[in-house]
Amino acid sequence: MKLLFAAAEGSPFVKTGGLADVIGALPQALRQSGADARVILPKYKVIPKAFSESMTYLTHIEVPMGWRSCYCGVFKLELDGIPTYFLDNEYFFGARSGIYGHGDDEERFAFFNRAVLEILPHIGFQPDIIHSHDWHTGMIAPMLHKHYRHNPYYQSIKTVFTIHNLQYQGVFSYSILGDLLGLDDSYFQPGGVEFKGGVSFIKGGINYSDQVTTVSRTYAREIQTEYYGEGLDGALRSLGNRLSGIVNGIDQESYNPATDPNLSYPYRSSLDAKRLNKIALQRELGLEERGDVPLIGMVGRLTGQKGLDLVERILFELMEQDDVQLVVLGSGDPRFEQLFEDAAGRYVRKLAVQIKFDEGLARRIYASSDLFLMPSRFEPCGLSQLIAMRYGSIPIVRETGGLNDTVQSYNEFTGEGNGFSFTNYNAHDMLHTIRRALRFYTESDHWGRLAHNAMGGDYSWSRSADEYYALYARLTDVPVKEIG
Structure with missing residues (x-):
């Protein structure tokens, strides 16, 4: 099983919150099953030099963005057995401090979403599943649906979209629909990417992915209610069994009181x-x-x-x-x-x-x-x-x-x-x-x-990775195999 995790951040390269921890840990757990799990991230300026100087240049391509095209360099670094691809564009990622909160985030992440799909034939890796995370990668599924389903190379690729926090939705002006995303007005409707008159990245991920997950069972139920649904409860209810919740784990090797060097007195259970x-x-x-x-x-x-x-x-x-x-x-x-x-x-x-x-x-x-x-x-x-x-x-x-x-x-x-x-x-x-x-x-x-x-509880990724693997297997008809 070949899995590609697309996200805006991933530990240890760049981190602002829990999303990065998931991207750093879940592929590791899945590789223990024999899955070929890989990660793709923007090549930010803030990535530490120790990592950026160790990357290998693979190739560069032109990525279509509405009426224009943009340069995209592709770099690769394998760390702890996980191949990670970094997409380089100096204007969007290489000359900025921080990773979010810029006035053109819609253009930056529209580029990243399209580039994830464009580079696949050029890197020698054809995933069975593209697993996207949060609004920053929400347009991968609708772009795959619009621009690539006619291409035999892409026809068997399935999509999974994970909501880490529904409060952050990536809603932008209608003008980006064709100008940046290359989508026509058939996508601008309640069952598509339209949200309160704008274009919602997270709604694109919800409505066009083969499976939608969130990071706990209770949250998956809660967000189907008006109180927690942030205006998207109707769209989420319409998914039926295409929506599920899988709780996150932690890296129990790192978070170990017996070996943590930050503690004055390491201990096991004392x-x-x-x-x-x-x-x-x-x-x-x-x-x-x-x-x-x-x-x-x-x-x-x-x-x-x-x-x-x-x-x-x-x-x-x-x-x-x-x-x-x-x-x-x-x-x-x-x-x-x-x-x-x-x-x-x-x-x-x-x-x-x-x-x-x-x-x-x-x-x-x-x-x-x-x-x-x-x-x-x-x-x-x-x-x-x-x-x-x-x-x-x-x-x-x-x-x-x-x-x-x-x-x-x-x-x-x-x-x-x-x-x-x-x-x-x-x-x-x-x-x-x-x-x-x-x-x-x-x-x-x-x-x-x-x-x-x-x-004494088990807070590792093993159980969660088993659940993700079973989900991927249902989408791809791969036999279910336990990890943990």
């Missing part, structure tokens, strides 16, 4: 070692050094999506409790940045705030915290709760998206469960759940069982 890490983090961040006090960690973007308006409502009430500390790492909405900085000034020895992102510090927070707070308004999958459990930090989450699929609320009567959860998007429901968790923290038998359940 809560005593976690306590030593907690004291070291308290010293690092200026908190009162107490191994017995429960430490709550928060790591991630400081935005409304992450439920921070709930935290805002109860923060001072929580901090007034005697036995609790809070550590916050992240950046985002200035409103929430200011909230936490003001609170840290008020609760100097109980609350530490770092307005930035620091990978090493994030891992120390996972390893040091007893509880991990993630009360998201919506969460397609979430990786932080998986990493937290891997490090024995017990998650407190709202029952939405991937949080609902991966965190099971603790049952003190059966000993089952790996965290704590609440259903309604309500600040005091959250506070009640936090207090319930803090109560169990003082009961060593329950807490030991919770930590054992959390740290």
Whole structure:
């Protein structure tokens, strides 16, 4: 089985979020099945020199863009057994800082989508499946449908499109339909790429791909409702069994508390070692050094999506409790940045705030915290709760998206469960759940069982890769083969 993953970012070459982690890890897991999994990315200026200088030039072509054509160089680099192609155009990718947020993103990614298809006959790789990710690659399927289905080389290629976050849709002016994409007005309709009078890249991926997936089973159900559907719930409901949810995994070799070089005291399952890490983090961040006090960690973007308006409502009430500390790492909405900085000034020895992102510090927070707070308004999958459990930090989450699929609320009567959860998007429901968790923290038998359940879970890509492989096999009539 030959698989080509097309995305705007991929670890370790270029990363802004969880999408890059998926592109870095899923092809690796699939290759363990014998699949020939490859990746294709734009050749950005921000890719580290160590990688760009190791790339091999393959060829260059002209890519049609409406009435004109644009240069596209093709480079290749194989890393850890995964061949990755990089598409080079100096104007679109090579002379820009960052990878998103430019005024001509519609032109940049229209070029990338068309180039992915154009280069295939020139690189000696004819995929059975093109697996596109998020709006940046949403036009690959409609372009394949329009421009290439008459060509025998492309007729057997199937398409899969994964929605990582439906909130970001890539909606642009009608004028790009023919000018950049080369599509006619038959595509500009509700069952095509039209959305509120504009052209939606993500809707192109939804309506023209052979299969659509998202990154958890619960999120796949949620986005078919008006509340979570971002205006596309009707299109998603119309897919029927062409829409499915497969939860993400994490790289358990990288996120391993026994070998993580960022930790002061590496450990496997020892809560005593976690306590030593907690004291070291308290010293690092200026908190009162107490191994017995429960430490709550928060790591991630400081935005409304992450439920921070709930935290805002109860923060001072929580901090007034005697036995609790809070550590916050992240950046985002200035409103929430200011909230936490003001609170840290008020609760100097109980609350530490770092307005930035620091990978090493994030891992120390996972390893040091007893509880991990993630009360998201919506969460397609979430990786932080998986990493937290891997490090024995017990998650407190709202029952939405991937949080609902991966965190099971603790049952003190059966000993089952790996965290704590609440259903309604309500600040005091959250506070009640936090207090319930803090109560169990003082009961060593329950807490030991919770930590054992959390740290003993399988959060690897193996199970998810099995599900993707089965999906690909159904599309291509390849026999199903287990990976993990």
